[in-house]
Amino acid sequence: MKITTSPPFPTSQSGIAGMIERLKRAEDDGLPSAWIGNHLNFDAMTVLAMAGSATSRIELGTAVVPTYPRHPMVMAQQALTTSLATGGRFTLGIGLSHKFIVEDWQGLHWARPARHLRDYLSVLMPLLRGEKVDYAGEEYRSRLNNAPFTRLDVPGAPVPQVLVAALGPAMLKVTGELADGTSLFWCGPNYIERTVVPAITQAASAAGRPSPRILSGMPIAVTSNEQSARDSCAKVWQVYGQIYSYKQVIAAEGTGSTVADLAIVGDEEHVRRHLKRLSEAGVTDFNGAILPVPEDPDSPARTYELLKSLSTGGL
Secondary structure, eight states: OEEEEOOOSOOSSOHHHHHHHHHHHHHHTTOSEEEEOOSSSSOHHHHHHHHTTTOSSSEEEESOEESTTSOHHHHHHHHHHHHHHTTSOEEEEEEOOOHIIIIIITOOOOOOHHHHHHHHHHHHHHHHTTOOEEEEOSSOEEEESSSGGGOOOOTTOOOOEEEEOOOSHHHHHHHHHHSSEEEEESOOHHHIIIIIHHHHHHHHHHTTOOOOEEEEEEEEEEOSOHHHHHHHHHHHTGGGGGSHHHHHHHHHHTSOSSHHHHSEEESHHHHHHHHHHHHHHTOSEEEEEEOOOTTOTTHHHHHHHHHHHHHHHOO
16 A cells, blocks of 8 residues: 655745645655645646646645536646646546535536536546547537547647545446546545445446556544544544535444544554555555644654655555
């Protein structure tokens, strides 16, 4: 299992320059990949495209870019451009977001998310590969790459992998059939082992696709003050415990009903054992979201050092 995270230390610069500095630091420290989200701030693919010239080895990925605001043609165009700018080190992580965001914030229509994902990937994936698209789905009807003036053309761009933020069985099935893997958050080892891995792996195998990549993100803290870390998690990540899809997977884990119960918190050996359990469950990549621990200010640095050593030295 590959292990990565983001350096928690303050950078000498803020804004985009600071973000790129942290990506460069991750590469210098030997981490295999770096992932950034796409929220109501900087556009993630733009930042990663800019980081391409400041780095040379590290994989750069989004976790994740929402699908609804971007037509699959637009997503493919930007992803191919970013892939070219990073020398083929870009991985596109996408996700549907959530009903209250799509409908209440964006004024778009949310219905049958698995159907949306299938339609979306049925257009996106062939466009990334430079193939003809003649697709008539319920949500997307696209005819592209079937004549010179309809061709999406980013010369020399390597085809990026596509990971989907798929949590439930229906979404995992579509992802396994059409994409390269899944990008998870708030999924514990029990849920990953019992639901995620069988659903996505069987779907990929039936479709004749390679074994899917399973990226797992989770808040993490190496600390002697477990309660302070869990209180911090409950405060920082509170909203996720109120979102339907995350509530379902948290409950399915059987460890409690709050986000704080799933955070990976404890001393170095406890954290190492938990990461080993994730690896045994089928996780191929772990992305640690380092928690601030107010009563243990040295915790973020200890957490980063442990993840860095495990990334280069193994579990």
